[in-house]
Amino acid sequence: MISEIKTVLNRNLWKENPVIRQILGICSALAVTNLAINSLVMGIGLMFVTALSSFTISLLRNYIPQRIRMIVQTLIIASYVILVDIFLKANLPEISKALGPYIGLIITNCIIMGRAEAFAQKNPPVISFFDGLFAGVGYTVILLGIALVREILGFGTIFGMVIPFVKFTPWTIMVMPPSGFFMIAIFIWISSSIMNKRLNKEKVKK
C-alpha cells in the first residue's frame, strides 16, 4: 500500500504533474497566481474536492453505468464544491468573502474530472483518495512557485509581507495576466528539459 501511495505521489508531483506535464487546470493557474495566498487557498480547496470526489467516484465505480458516468461525476464534484462553499460561509465568513468567486471556479477545474476519468474509475477508493489528494498537491506546488515569483517581482511582497532590505521598482507586468502565460511557459520549459535529459540518460543505459 505504502509503495503504491509513493508511486502515486511521485507521478502526480513530477512525472505527470497536472499543470506542467498534463497542462490541465491552466485557467485558474493563470488567474490566481499574482498573489501567493490566493494560490494557496485555491490549492487547498482543490486538494479537498479532488480527494473526496475521487474517493466517492471510486466507491461507486462498479455501479455507475458507463453511458452516464460523466454526468454522475459532475454531479458528485459539484456537490462537494457546494459543500465547501456552504462550510466556508457558515464557519469562516471572512475567508469566504475574500474568496467569493474562487470557490465556484473549483468546479471548472479539469484536474478533478481528469483524475476521476483516468484513475478513480478503475482503482479502489483509498488509493484513489490519495491520487486525488496528490494531484491537488502537485497543482498547489506549481501554483505557489509561479505565484511567489510573480508576487515578489510584481508587488515586492511574500504572502503580503514586504520583503526587508531589498528595494526595487515593482514590475507591474508581473501582476497583470500576461505574465501568467510567461511564467507557466518557463516552468513547463524547465521541467521538460530536465525530464528529457533524464529520459536520454535512461536510454543510454539501456
Place this chain on the structure above:
Amino acid sequence: MKKGYIYTIIFMLLIAFVFSAILATTNAISKDKIKNNEALLEKAAILSAMNIEFTQDEIIKLSENIVRGNNNEFIYYQLEYGTVIEKYAIYFEGAGLWGTITGYIGVSNDLTTMLGIDFTYQNETPGLGGRIEEKWYKDQFKNLLILNFPIEYGEGIDAITGATSTSNAVIKMINETINSKVSKLGGIQ
C-alpha cells in the same frame, strides 16, 4: 457489464436524490448561521464606513446605536445617541467590471466630510479589481472634504494597477453618491 435503460434511469435518479438531500440538509442546518454572518458583515461595513474602529467582538454592541434613516428615496443608516445624530452611512450600488459592487459611504453629521467607504459585495477579479477590499485602498477615501468633490485619481488617491475599470467604477459610484444623496440626508440641518 451491460446495464439496461431502467437501471441507468433509476441509478441517476437515486444518486441525484441522495446528493441533493445531503446538500439540502447542510444548507438547512447552516442557513441561520450564514444569515447571521451576513448581517454581521453588513454591520461591520457600516461601522468602518463611518470610520469607527472596532474588533470582531464589538460589532454587535457598537451597532446598537445605528438606526435605519428615514428616507423613501434611498437607504441610509445613522449613528444616533438620543436625538443627536453623529454620523451617516449611505448605501450605494453600481456596476463594477464583472458584477454589482455594493457598500456604504460614511458622511459626517454636518455633511461636510466623507468619512470613509466599505464594500459589502463585489465580484471583481481576485488579485486585481478585488484589491478594492484592501485597507490601503479604502483608507484613501477617509476624511475627504465634500467641498472638493467630484474627486479623481491623482493627488493623494491612487487607482489600482491593472484594474483600471474597477477603479474607475468605484470612484464614479462615490462621486454619484456624494453628489446626489448627501444633500438629502437627515432633512433639516
